[in-house]
Amino acid sequence: xxxxxxxQPEVEAKPRKGVHKAVxxxxxxxxxxNGRGQTRAxxxxxLGYRGVWRAVGNYLGHATNQQAEIAAAAVGLExxxxxxxxxxxxxxxxxxxxMNGRFRKKTNHEWWQRLDVASQRHEVTWEWTRGHxxxxxxxAADRAARKIAQAGQVEEEILREAIDRIGTVxxx
Numbered sequence: 001x002x003x004x005x006x007x008q009p010e011v012e013a014k015p016r017k018g019v020h021k022a023v024x025x026x027x028x029x030x031x032x033x034n035g036r037g038q039t040r041a042x043x044x045x046x047l048g049y050r051g052v053w054r055a056v057g058n059y060l061g062h063a064t065n066q067q068a069e070i071a072a073a074a075v076g077l078e079x080x081x082x083x084x085x086x087x088x089x090x091x092x093x094x095x096x097x098x099m100n101g102r103f104r105k106k107t108n109h110e111w112w113q114r115l116d117v118a119s120q121r122h123e124v125t126w127e128w129t130r131g132h133x134x135x136x137x138x139x140a141a142d143r144a145a146r147k148i149a150q151a152g153q154v155e156e157e158i159l160r161e162a163i164d165r166i167g168t169v170x171x172x
Contacts, residue, residue, distance in 0.1 A: 020082075020083050020084050020085045020122075020123065021049060021082070021084045021085070022049075022084070022085045022086075022087070023047055023048065023049050023080060023084045023085070023086050023087075024047070024048040024049075024086075024087050024088075024089070025045050025046065025047050025048070025073075025076040025077070025086055025087070025088045025089065026045070026046045026048075026089045026090075026129075026137040026138050026140075026141045027043070027044065027045040027046070027069075027072035027073050027075065027076045027088065027089070027090050027141055028043075028044055028069070028072055028090065028091060028131070028138065028141040028142045028144075028145045029041065029042065029043045029044075029060075029063075029065060029067070029068025029069040029070070029071055029072040029092070029145055030042050030043075030044075030065070030068055030142070030145035030146045030148075030149045031060075031063055031064055031065040031067070031068045031149065032146070032149045032150065034064055034065050039061075039062045039063065039064075040059075040061065040062075040149045040150065040152055041059075041060040041061065041062065041063035041064070041065075041067065041068040041071075041149055042057060042058065042059050042060055042068065042145045042146075042148035042149040042154075043057065043058045043060060043068050043069075043071035043072035043074075043075045043145060044056070044057045044058075044072060044075070044141050044144040044145040044148065044159075044162070045057075045072055045073070045075045045076025045077075045079065045141070046076075046137055046140060046141050046144075046162060046163070046166065047076055047079060047080070048137075048166075053137075053163050053166050054079075054163070055144065055159035055160070055162045055163050056075055056076065056079045056159070057075070057144060057145070057148050057154040057158070057159055058071060058075045058154065059148055059149070059151075059152065059153050059154050064108075066092070066094055066108060066111075067108055067111045068145070068149075069090060069091075069092035069094060069095050070092075070094075070095055070108060070111040070112060070114070070115050071111060071114070071115075072090065072141075072145065073088060073090055073092075073095055073099075073115055073118075073119075074111075074114045074115040074117075074118040074119075076088065077115070077118035077119050077122060077124070078118045080122065083121045083122055083123075084122050084123070085122070085123045085125075086122045086123065086124045086125070087125045087127065088124055088125065088126055088127065089127050089128075089129045089137075089138065090126075090127075090128065090129070091128070091129055091130065091131030091132075091138060091142070092128070093128050095115075095126070096126045096127065096128040098112070099115070099119070099124070099126045100126055136165070136166060137166055139165075140162040140163075140165045140166055141162065143162065143165075144158050144159060144161070144162040147161075
């Protein structure tokens with residue numbers, strides 16, 4: 001996993017005990033070939049804190065689109081260094097409905113285990129957002145995931161470009 005060298009989110013001097021930082025994550029996975037033939041998959045998460053954004057990505061190699069979507073959420077949560085209140089947006093109903101307990105984890109058990117471990121120490125609100133609908137941050141995550149899958153590796157330039165597209169945006 002590689003990160004951009006963009007400005008790191010500001011850190012409060014001493015957060016009060018029991019009070020966690022509020023972080024927003026937009027994530028997306030991409031699987032070119034969707035598990036058939038020469039599949040190339042990637043996961044990207046864009047993390048926002050007080051209007052400052054950071055991009056992280058993971059080249060997954062051979063994975064399905066559903067696996068890439070699960071990995072994207074995990075990548076974002078794994079990046080957080082301390083317990084946080086997280087509002088996580090994804091265009092995957094599969095991830096949102098499963099993490100909210102409405103779908104059972106019938107397949108992709110290793111992928112779900114990774115996400116379960118990543119989410120344990122955080123207070124996560126899972127929210128579905130429509131993909132390919134012109135949302136600035138979700139589109140930036142989607143574009144970066146596709147580019148990493150095409151490149152076959154995480155490239156700093158791809159992650160930097162995603163952050164540059166967003167600029168300084170605060171999300172409620």
